[in-house]
Amino acid sequence: MAGSGLSPVSEEPTLDEPKRRPTIGDVAKAAGVSPSTASRALTGQGYAAAAVKAKVLAAADQLGYVPDEFARSLKRRTNRLVGVVISDLRNQFYADLAAGIEQVLGAAGYQMVLVNDDGDTDRELAGVRTLLAMRVPGTIVTPLSSEAGALLTSQGVRVVEVDRQMAESQCDAVLVDSEHGARAATGHLLELGHRRIAFLIDELEWTTGVGRLTGYREALRERGVDYDPELVVRVGFGEGSAATAIASLLEVRPDVTAVFAANNLMAEGVWQEMQRRKLRVPKDVSLVAFDDLPWMSMVQPAVSAVSQPVVAMGAKAAELLLARLSGTLTGDPRTVWLEPTFERRGSTRRLPG
Amino acid sequence: MAGSGLSPVSEEPTLDEPKRRPTIGDVAKAAGVSPSTASRALTGQGYAAAAVKAKVLAAADQLGYVPDEFARSLKRRTNRLVGVVISDLRNQFYADLAAGIEQVLGAAGYQMVLVNDDGDTDRELAGVRTLLAMRVPGTIVTPLSSEAGALLTSQGVRVVEVDRQMAESQCDAVLVDSEHGARAATGHLLELGHRRIAFLIDELEWTTGVGRLTGYREALRERGVDYDPELVVRVGFGEGSAATAIASLLEVRPDVTAVFAANNLMAEGVWQEMQRRKLRVPKDVSLVAFDDLPWMSMVQPAVSAVSQPVVAMGAKAAELLLARLSGTLTGDPRTVWLEPTFERRGSTRRLPG
DNA sequence: CTGTTAGCGCCTTCAT
DNA sequence: ATGAAGGCGCTAACAG
Numbered sequence: 001m002a003g004s005g006l007s008p009v010s011e012e013p014t015l016d017e018p019k020r021r022p023t024i025g026d027v028a029k030a031a032g033v034s035p036s037t038a039s040r041a042l043t044g045q046g047y048a049a050a051a052v053k054a055k056v057l058a059a060a061d062q063l064g065y066v067p068d069e070f071a072r073s074l075k076r077r078t079n080r081l082v083g084v085v086i087s088d089l090r091n092q093f094y095a096d097l098a099a100g101i102e103q104v105l106g107a108a109g110y111q112m113v114l115v116n117d118d119g120d121t122d123r124e125l126a127g128v129r130t131l132l133a134m135r136v137p138g139t140i141v142t143p144l145s146s147e148a149g150a151l152l153t154s155q156g157v158r159v160v161e162v163d164r165q166m167a168e169s170q171c172d173a174v175l176v177d178s179e180h181g182a183r184a185a186t187g188h189l190l191e192l193g194h195r196r197i198a199f200l201i202d203e204l205e206w207t208t209g210v211g212r213l214t215g216y217r218e219a220l221r222e223r224g225v226d227y228d229p230e231l232v233v234r235v236g237f238g239e240g241s242a243a244t245a246i247a248s249l250l251e252v253r254p255d256v257t258a259v260f261a262a263n264n265l266m267a268e269g270v271w272q273e274m275q276r277r278k279l280r281v282p283k284d285v286s287l288v289a290f291d292d293l294p295w296m297s298m299v300q301p302a303v304s305a306v307s308q309p310v311v312a313m314g315a316k317a318a319e320l321l322l323a324r325l326s327g328t329l330t331g332d333p334r335t336v337w338l339e340p341t342f343e344r345r346g347s348t349r350r351l352p353g
Numbered sequence: 354m355a356g357s358g359l360s361p362v363s364e365e366p367t368l369d370e371p372k373r374r375p376t377i378g379d380v381a382k383a384a385g386v387s388p389s390t391a392s393r394a395l396t397g398q399g400y401a402a403a404a405v406k407a408k409v410l411a412a413a414d415q416l417g418y419v420p421d422e423f424a425r426s427l428k429r430r431t432n433r434l435v436g437v438v439i440s441d442l443r444n445q446f447y448a449d450l451a452a453g454i455e456q457v458l459g460a461a462g463y464q465m466v467l468v469n470d471d472g473d474t475d476r477e478l479a480g481v482r483t484l485l486a487m488r489v490p491g492t493i494v495t496p497l498s499s500e501a502g503a504l505l506t507s508q509g510v511r512v513v514e515v516d517r518q519m520a521e522s523q524c525d526a527v528l529v530d531s532e533h534g535a536r537a538a539t540g541h542l543l544e545l546g547h548r549r550i551a552f553l554i555d556e557l558e559w560t561t562g563v564g565r566l567t568g569y570r571e572a573l574r575e576r577g578v579d580y581d582p583e584l585v586v587r588v589g590f591g592e593g594s595a596a597t598a599i600a601s602l603l604e605v606r607p608d609v610t611a612v613f614a615a616n617n618l619m620a621e622g623v624w625q626e627m628q629r630r631k632l633r634v635p636k637d638v639s640l641v642a643f644d645d646l647p648w649m650s651m652v653q654p655a656v657s658a659v660s661q662p663v664v665a666m667g668a669k670a671a672e673l674l675l676a677r678l679s680g681t682l683t684g685d686p687r688t689v690w691l692e693p694t695f696e697r698r699g700s701t702r703r704l705p706g
Numbered sequence: 707c708t709g710t711t712a713g714c715g716c717c718t719t720c721a722t
Numbered sequence: 723a724t725g726a727a728g729g730c731g732c733t734a735a736c737a738g
Contacts, residue, residue, distance in 0.1 A: 040733090072733075
């Protein structure tokens, strides 16, 4: 009497059916075999006669059986989950990163568990703890603190850092050569005759901020231009911070002829402030951005920018992690550098005179 | 001899420690109590003397113990995971949606498991199956097919649909009033004297597409303007589809004076095509978009758009789901409508004559 | 090739 | 207030 063996989807009338989902035991019973045989048939691991296998599969299908990943993970002591910790999903940069990661992970049958830390180290740590609790074998993080990574590795969880790298971390990383990109952008401005170039940066704690500033300074040094600390503006993370920052800088230093915004958010703020003040770009002031976004090619003039292979970076990080997890890759931590490209557009012009 | 009881983080030299993570048994042993007592102390459920509790907590901390969510879920038969199925993380619309969801979920101690289906129903189904396997108690989806939702509900998983709604679905939903928004935008164009308004739409299978088209048609009817099917262009999902579509339409129908792009992607394509063709907006052609994005306020002229409360929509969906899961909300499925607002900007102008 | 047995880590009665 | 026992659903050894 297999009266309970109806497809749950077709069982329309009694929507209030017992919430208990079919277990492998139910499938086994329906197929007239033992649970272990059912397991072998379902997973493909181990022996199972073709006829039996078919019968089990049919029963499983009939019952709408979906194996319980928790139970399976508990037994197998591993799973196909990857934790991803990023700072801000609303920033297209991070969204693209996550998309690149997800793409590779999904193709390999892994599932992404996304944690947003909002740039808050407490939330980062909390997120990591959650991932630990979920027994993820690996994680990909845009690190905020070194504690998070340390905690992860101390528990045997593989970590790949992406976009930025913590100094203490002894793990794989996929990075963009910020220094090189910033040097190219700054060099471009210098070549156009600019000498007083404002540099807007929101953090100097991470390799990204440091690298970009270093690139800026190196370009100056290469051309023998003095470094003016007053032109380096430390911007807050808030919404209108960049706009405020550039506004007050221009107040004090009206001699600035070009602005280098060290990420897409700040570039947006600067752009908006320029509009507000009716400053012409590039006539009154030239602008370059680090991290290229679609809008930068859509505004008039288009914004010259250092373009990062963001999706590829995420994908590469995922590949690295998978290689570690599968044991394909062993040995010392590896750091993969991706090269950004400078896209010259209309927001920069040669200084007259 | 509690030699193994060192904080794993401080245990620098032997990084190659046994991967086996401490279990509640280890904690119990270290604290000199039974596993059950340790469990009570750790979870706060049930009795535990203050002194004992402190001892257990200290031991757990010392060992770097993190409870195994899988084992716990297996036992408790529930967990704090929520599956989120969206179409395209790289589209800021979906990223914002996910961010809104995550925000509310995180605050309630829930973890988001994100699945990207790329608009592919097969991948949607596969994602749902994964979620089922993870025994998530609830999901939030931007539905592609009705099968996915049906499968979920048939297994007792709560579903909240967001952005669009499947006709057959008997579940909660959080939607934006597309019809109203599209009517406002179209009405605005009509008031400016436009009569031949192209309408670009990428799908008519979902409530979003249908609603937007309906709003467009209603606005026409209200003003007694004949509906011209030739002006409704069905656009593919690919990258340059919108640009191609508008290009060929303008070829055939140079009399078109305004374009209504029914989502942000198509608006982008149209904008780019206008640039390429050196068509002036709004002089040569007016443009309105459905779904407002930051770039639309940054370009010159700024694009008039129907602005959706995207993050709020995600947040609301999460709240609804949590209310269902906690039993705070019971009874018939609820549909929450959010009102979009029409932002008039510079891309639309009164038709001369 | 298949069934039996045992146990992954945790929680929750039920006794004490 | 605490411990012992059992079992969540699944799979890996081991017999047969």
